[in-house]
Amino acid sequence: MIERIAILGTGLLGTSAGLALRAAGFSGSLTGWNRSSEQAELALRMGAIDSIATDPLQMARSSQIVLLAAPVFAILDWMEQFAGVLGPEQLITDVGSTKAQIAAAADRHFNRPGRASFLPGHPMAGKERSGAAQADANLYRGAVWLFTDDPNWKRSEEAAALVADWRIWVAKMGAKAMDLDAVRHDELVAWVSHLPQFVSTALSALLEDRMGDAPELKDVGGRGLREMTRLGASPYSMWRDIAHTNTKEICDALFALEQRLAYIRENLRTPELRSEFDKANQFRRE
Amino acid sequence: MIERIAILGTGLLGTSAGLALRAAGFSGSLTGWNRSSEQAELALRMGAIDSIATDPLQMARSSQIVLLAAPVFAILDWMEQFAGVLGPEQLITDVGSTKAQIAAAADRHFNRPGRASFLPGHPMAGKERSGAAQADANLYRGAVWLFTDDPNWKRSEEAAALVADWRIWVAKMGAKAMDLDAVRHDELVAWVSHLPQFVSTALSALLEDRMGDAPELKDVGGRGLREMTRLGASPYSMWRDIAHTNTKEICDALFALEQRLAYIRENLRTPELRSEFDKANQFRRE
Numbered sequence: 001m002i003e004r005i006a007i008l009g010t011g012l013l014g015t016s017a018g019l020a021l022r023a024a025g026f027s028g029s030l031t032g033w034n035r036s037s038e039q040a041e042l043a044l045r046m047g048a049i050d051s052i053a054t055d056p057l058q059m060a061r062s063s064q065i066v067l068l069a070a071p072v073f074a075i076l077d078w079m080e081q082f083a084g085v086l087g088p089e090q091l092i093t094d095v096g097s098t099k100a101q102i103a104a105a106a107d108r109h110f111n112r113p114g115r116a117s118f119l120p121g122h123p124m125a126g127k128e129r130s131g132a133a134q135a136d137a138n139l140y141r142g143a144v145w146l147f148t149d150d151p152n153w154k155r156s157e158e159a160a161a162l163v164a165d166w167r168i169w170v171a172k173m174g175a176k177a178m179d180l181d182a183v184r185h186d187e188l189v190a191w192v193s194h195l196p197q198f199v200s201t202a203l204s205a206l207l208e209d210r211m212g213d214a215p216e217l218k219d220v221g222g223r224g225l226r227e228m229t230r231l232g233a234s235p236y237s238m239w240r241d242i243a244h245t246n247t248k249e250i251c252d253a254l255f256a257l258e259q260r261l262a263y264i265r266e267n268l269r270t271p272e273l274r275s276e277f278d279k280a281n282q283f284r285r286e
Numbered sequence: 287m288i289e290r291i292a293i294l295g296t297g298l299l300g301t302s303a304g305l306a307l308r309a310a311g312f313s314g315s316l317t318g319w320n321r322s323s324e325q326a327e328l329a330l331r332m333g334a335i336d337s338i339a340t341d342p343l344q345m346a347r348s349s350q351i352v353l354l355a356a357p358v359f360a361i362l363d364w365m366e367q368f369a370g371v372l373g374p375e376q377l378i379t380d381v382g383s384t385k386a387q388i389a390a391a392a393d394r395h396f397n398r399p400g401r402a403s404f405l406p407g408h409p410m411a412g413k414e415r416s417g418a419a420q421a422d423a424n425l426y427r428g429a430v431w432l433f434t435d436d437p438n439w440k441r442s443e444e445a446a447a448l449v450a451d452w453r454i455w456v457a458k459m460g461a462k463a464m465d466l467d468a469v470r471h472d473e474l475v476a477w478v479s480h481l482p483q484f485v486s487t488a489l490s491a492l493l494e495d496r497m498g499d500a501p502e503l504k505d506v507g508g509r510g511l512r513e514m515t516r517l518g519a520s521p522y523s524m525w526r527d528i529a530h531t532n533t534k535e536i537c538d539a540l541f542a543l544e545q546r547l548a549y550i551r552e553n554l555r556t557p558e559l560r561s562e563f564d565k566a567n568q569f570r571r572e
Contacts, residue, residue: 196510208569220475224482235563257489260489264487268536278522280519280520281520284515
């Protein structure tokens with residue numbers, strides 16, 4: 001059913017989606033646009049898109065699916081621009097990292113009679129380094145693809161069919177769809193995604209201060225240190241938007257971890273340390 | 287030169303050392319002992335040792351090299367037991383995780399005329415799960431093997447030759463030797479090894495409290511969460527000894543990270559967040 005997809009943002013996630021769709025047998029058109037034309041050209045050379053649009057609005061107008069693959073604030077900007085421009089037979093979906101503000105904008109601008117539809121989405125996949133060069137047709141394989149759809153939203157029959165079809169393509173890309181409420185989504189990812197990121201950033205920054213002038217000492221840490229600081233390479237540009245749009249939940253999660261670390265620090269020589277290890281072991285039980 | 291090695295403790299590290307020595311061409315005898323005879327029998331079946339000792343003291347007496355591969359307190363116990371038993375032509379070395387107390391015991395009991403020699407060692411390799419079943423001939427490949435030898439220690443010619451030969455075998459197992467002072471060792475590993483471990487334990491325990499009853503939510507986190515909590519599976523039995531023998535340095539490192547997390551939490555919406563990401567990116571520059 002879906003024959004014309006526009007990918008707005010051919011960075012890591014957008015380019016990977018194009019590659020994954022092609023690998024899964026999508027034979028329709030894949031048009032792309034990126035603020036940096038270099039990234040768009042790279043996505044084109046990689047085969048993730050088959051043409052580069054010169055005008056993103058015109059590209060969106062002539063597509064059935066518009067995939068917004070950009071940081072959250074850029075997605076919110078595009079949503080405003082597309083609000084009065086796209087029609088009820090069109091579906092916009094996204095890969096934005098936080099969903100409450102995007103779902104609120106979707107409620108404001110879309111999903112009502114005469115308007116285009118919007119399906120908020122968030123694949124739990126990524127890499128610590130961004131850009132089309134990092135893209136991978138298998139990026140979404142085995143990953144959870146979260147949707148925060150709202151049962152109160154009204155869609156045309158055509159748009160409802162596009163939603164159903166997009167979910168099929170998400171499955172074909174190898175991802176497992178999971179549906180939840182947008183506010184609950186932001187709370188959940190604060191713990192399982194944002195907290196690990198900010199901890200890795202904090203640990204990496206702290207160690208850079210301690211031993212940035214003695215890089216040979218990093219080797220001493222081995223695999224454990226490498227894994228615990230891998231996300232330290234993540235780009236500020238993407239995480240700024242997440243920090244701004246999920247501040248309270250991230251604050252709560254960080255504060256809880258600070259308290260947990262203090263508790264461990266105060267119990268390094270008491271039997272309470274065993275309880276903490278037992279509980280951690282339980283989280284990792286197989 | 288080395289022809290008879292005794293491995294005291296055939297868990298993950300001891301059994302891996304036996305396998306690695308064999309893989310590197312060691313053709314002498316490898317005798318093993320373990321508190322749990324099951325672990326010793328498994329090491330024997332895996333080919334890491336060629337015989338199981340019934341009496342560890344007797345085993346040590348008839349070996350040139352005694353490798354102590356156990357948690358720190360067990361190593362300290364063995365050192366006391368061996369103090370008056372082994373002779374100046376014998377070398378004891380270890381793989382213990384902290385070195386200040388072990389080096390002090392080595393100074394007290396060994397490395398003087400008429401006594402056996404002791405070379406404190408610490409390969410920066412391991413897995414989050416312990417036991418001979420996890421052992422791997424390649425565990426030490428690419429890892430740093432720290433030594434905290436002391437230039438003031440006196441050794442017989444035979445023992446000095448054993449030290450030199452053991453270092454050659456360490457290199458043949460694929461590890462890179464690095465020498466440093468024992469106190470400096472404990473400070474360094476507090477940051478690059480103990481801090482990552484306790485952070486992973488804290489994060490895993492916290493998430494177990496938050497979502498232990500909803501294991502499907504763990505899948506949402508993906509690779510980042512998996513990596514950041516992998517060390518959460520580490521055994522208390524080993525980390526208790528580390529916490530007890532490096533308490534002050536671990537306290538300092540944990541407290542510094544708590545402050546760093548609080549700083550990030552307070553700056554989620556300020557430009558300071560960029561500086562933290564920049565510094566973290568720098569730590570992970572390639």
